[in-house]
Amino acid sequence: MTSSAASGLAEPPVAGPGPDERLARQSLLRRLLGRPELGALLGAVALFAFFSIVADAFLEAGSFSTVLYAASTYGIMAVGVSLLMIGGEFDLSAGVMVTSAALIAALTAYQFTLNVWAGVVISLALTLALGMVNGLLYVRTKLPSFIITLATFFMLAGLNLGVTKALTGNVASDSVRDMDGFDSARWIFASDIDVLDALKIKITVLWWLLFVAIATWILLRTRVGNWIFAVGGSAASARAVGVPVARVKIGLFMGVAFCAWFSGMHLVFAFATVQSGEGVGNEFLYIICAVIGGCLLTGGYGSAIGAAIGAFIFGMTNKGIVYAEWNPDWFRFFLGAMLLIATVVNLIVRRRVERSS
Amino acid sequence: MTDTADTTGAAPEPGQPEPAMPLIRLTGVGKNYGNIIALRDVSLEASAGEVTCVLGDNGAGKSTLIKIVAGLHRHDTGTFEVQGEKVAFGSPREALDRGIATVYQDLAIVPLMPVWRNFFLGSEKRKGFGLMDIEFMRKTAHGEMAAMGIDLRDVDQPIGTLSGGERQCVAIARAVYFGAKALVLDEPTAALGVKQAGVVLRYIVQARERGLAVIFITHNPHHAYPVGDRFLILNRGQSIGYHAKAEITRDELTALMAGGRELEELAHELDTAGSSATAKQLTKEAKHLGLTDD
């Protein structure tokens, strides 16, 4: 294969070893074909065109910001989930962990009548601990992360409901809207920002872009990024050359937990109360974002930008169906179909690139 | 066992161990996998500027032996000394920190990752803030490979797309580049064509001339003999011979490798078939050649 980007690790060409004469000059297209994001990018463009045609309201500025908002709420989680997936693991507890994080903050702040920022910090510590538990269980038992996080998924889902009902007598947490610090926290986690007169976007969109940028920087430019690709591509090889595989994997689970904490804080400060049954099933949506974005299920390949495009596709479909005035029940069908198409396209693209060497 | 360890090249630098003390010494080492005895009472030395060859058939315990040296497994019995100090490594990192670099049979590479990322994996060069010096690493990977006579097309190429010999050379160049004092190679020539095997063998000689202690595992006596200074022959987890080059000819080495096993097996077969006279004769022959262990 002549692609320089086959693992999504391509660097912009730097001065140094020049290309060899045996290396057929790569067309721009060929280079693009090797990127993990390509399939998702094409899909995003196609979907955008499609909804622009079938749904008149889709192109309005307000709709666009709604689409971006939907994309960001899933995209933030997809950042952590895609890194974990590149590192070769799954986290099925990611969906309910968002709810757990939100509940921890809301319940502790309300029950102890603390400043909500105290709840935010306690939630950060405990949610990171949850991620660490996932990671430690994985590292210690060597069981597939699929099984371990399936177990923690059910445990957390049960805890969310059980603890909330025990404390509030209700399935939702009490409102923290009138508590100290709510406004400043809301400003950080759930405010609207005026971009232009007509265009307001949610602050989560900016956080999302920031997280994607940081994740991309980590993956491509830092030592830890090298290790993430390595532990996903071949954990045994990584260990043999001295990569601290266990620490990298635990760190990745904690990365998911961090994203879950952030998403949870958004829930708390956007709605002031948290529904304890929420989040179930969302873990698959995050995985879908990552896979549509070109992450390989087997690990070692993918990109955070791809996962972001995946989340954008998700947002467009989610809201586009509404703007096209179709029955939203169809959304899940479309999502499944898109997942299938995306994986097949990725497969074909990769085979093409490999064969054309 | 051997006494003819003439240390060629590499005058010992001050502070280095004297030539009399081998860099690596295994004495009576054994290893079990559960109830499988993979290695029993094996001794071996490797000194700077020498190539120690470990020969044996499939399953003889060669990989097990070097996994102990590399820090992937701990030995169960016997002693393992590095520069005269007893050690039992808990991880490959500890072995690496002692200057023991291993090129595994499966090469310990990540196929999907570019050559330069593999080259520096686990020992990335940094500029600060955890930021990698990517330009330096790409240039160095290319330069080191060129120095080995391998002109890489593209250091961004996934390493899985290189030929077997090229991959082998990346792994060796990586070990040498990171200042290994001892280089352990597990069957580096097994999957290679004649010419590529030649390239790897030449590189082993180069490493020796640079003053490294090399442990070279192979099941091919024709690859081992030209480059080796000492030869350890394993069979079913046990040593059936440990010789300096001066003590053994290529033919004897080949006979020890192939003949020893075949004669023994044949003797066993005949034994069970009842023709004990012939079996005894063969066993005697094998003993005469010094092939059996008792």
Ligand SMILES: Nc1ncnc2c1ncn2[C@@H]1O[C@H](COP(=O)(O)OP(=O)(O)OP(=O)(O)O)[C@@H](O)[C@H]1O
């Ligand atoms: N992890 C393990 N668990 C159980 N048995 C093992 C393990 N690794 C090796 N063995 C056994 O130990 C014996 C020696 O294996 P080893 O890999 O050291 O052989 P080898 O000489 O390297 O063979 P080859 O030439 O095929 O590489 C074999 O019988 C093998 O089946």
Ligand SMILES: [Mg+2]
């Ligand atoms: Mg082996």
